[in-house]
Amino acid sequence: MFGNNHLITVFDFGSKNSKMIQAHMKDKTVHVENYEILPTPEDAVKDGKIADANKMGNVIANFLKKAKTKDGRLLLASSEVVLRTFDLPKMEHGELKEAIKYEMSVLLPERVENYVVDCSIIDEYDKIDEEGKEVKMYQLQGVAVSKKLVNDYLDIFSKHNLKVAIVDVQPNAEIKLFTGPGAYVPLDIDNGAKAENLAIIDFGHQKTSVTILEDKKLFLHRTLHQGGRDITNIISEALDLPWDEAESWKHNNDFAFLQKNAMNEVESILYDEITKVFHDITMEINQVIEFFISMSKRKKLDQIYLLGGGSLIPGISEYIQRYINIPTEVVSTLNNVNIKGLKDPTHIAFLADCVGGVIRRV
Ligand SMILES: Nc1ncnc2c1ncn2[C@@H]1O[C@H](COP(=O)(O)OP(=O)(O)OP(=O)(O)O)[C@@H](O)[C@H]1O
Ligand SMILES: [Mg+2]
The missing domain is CATH 3.30.420.40 (ATPase, nucleotide binding domain)
Structure with a gap:
């Protein structure tokens, strides 16, 4: 209708x-x-x-x-929220449901009965098995969320x-x-090519989530327990400001002092503390990305995309790009x-x- x-x-x-x-x-x-x-x-x-x-x-x-x-x-x-992709031989719907439950259960900290489990078929392909027989396969994306x-x-x-x-x-x-x-x-990268292996980083307040796609399909999803809040905490401590004032300071500051060579004493303390937080978060992101690169078919991540409120901190994408050495942009x-x-x-x-x-x- x-x-x-x-x-x-x-x-x-x-x-x-x-x-x-x-x-x-x-x-x-x-x-x-x-x-x-x-x-x-x-x-x-x-x-x-x-x-x-x-x-x-x-x-x-x-x-x-x-x-x-x-x-x-x-x-x-x-x-x-637990997500993963896996491959299974093509089977009937009922059987598939049980197989998915099993595949997901091995990743869950509690009994699978405590979760809503769902799954979608993201690809179908043929595989030759050990006996030389052709097997029809599914590539699946499973998701589990606690009830x-x-x-x-x-x-x-x-x-x-x-x-x-x-x-x-x-x-x-x-x-x-x-x-x-x-x-x-737009997924354009150099030489008229498009990014196919990409990292999407949602920079939130308490957490930062990293979702990596290989050939534009989910490869992994991780949640890191750091975010914009950690930067506000640092500003509040370094400048001795109440938390709410530190939060608005963060929103209204251009962070230009991060690029400056000559800083006054307060700027220099802030610089050290803020770059420490940037560094910690970026290091964790980098670990996830390095893991992906080592496991990926092309051994390469094409591009990093940032979103979420934390992506608005001036200079964050340049910092990540410099550290991880992969082109990074804010959506x-x-x-x-x-x-x-x-x-x-x-x-x-x-x-x-x-x-x-x-x-x-x-
Ligand atoms: N202009 C800005 N400059 C810098 N940081 C900003 C700006 N606007 C918002 N933020 C920060 O973005 C974060 C909030 O973003 P977002 O709304 O994406 O988080 P959230 O979804 O509520 O958090 P989470 O997903 O971690 O629960 C806060 O830390 C906030 O201070
Ligand atoms: Mg969020």
Whole structure:
């Protein structure tokens, strides 16, 4: 009945900001009709999980004042979201479900019964087995999320008469954004080639997630427990500022002193402390990337893309590029995405995941 014009509402609850977009897809283009970025109350979301249901209930109520909807897609981002790809011989649907459960169970810290497990076929191919016989194979992407994590959200949604139409995970949304039909993020690299092995880094407040694609398919997803909050903490300590003032100092400073040769004493302390945090985060990202490169077929990562609020820190992409020695850029524009009433171009960094959540899998 709604065809291509059906309005989809996507929610992404971070520890610092809660995001909501309402959009529809027409052909390859995403039309965002409405969006909101609201501050998440302190300690209400931790590692993508609801830590304070009452506070988050208020956030949802505020969203619903600005947007009429009866259902929404929920985008989950947590270190407790487990993703992996694996290969299995082609089999019947029922058998496949059991096999996937088994494959995922070996990665989970708790019994598989405590998780919602889902899977999609990302490729089909033929393989010659040891006896020289041709075997039809599936390449699959499995995802597992703890039932408690999901149910905590479902409870709050239902208290506000909101149905969760689809539960998706952030890395999945990012994969759709980077590989979807609209070339939303230009993947051009040198010599007219396109990036096929790429790292998507979502630099959040408490966490930074690294999603690596090989041949534009998921290779690995990791959550690192560092983010923009660590930089605010350093600024607050080094400049002896209350936390909120340090946070706005971070938003309004151009970080130009990081490039300066001559610094005053305070700048020099800040420089040392901030580069220490940049260094720690970048080192962890680098470890994940080095692992990928050693395991990948081409032994190469083409490009790193940054998004999330933390990507707005001036100089962060240059720092990562210099350290890891791989071209790095911030996702600051999106092709074939029209955002009605975009209040500030920096909002793209916050909304990119939600936009990916609207896109249909190709
Ligand atoms: N202009 C800016 N300059 C520097 N940092 C910024 C800017 N705007 C936002 N940030 C930082 O971005 C982070 C918030 O980004 P984002 O909304 O992506 O995080 P989140 O999704 O709430 O966090 P998480 O995913 O870790 O739970 C905060 O640390 C904030 O200080
Ligand atoms: Mg986030």
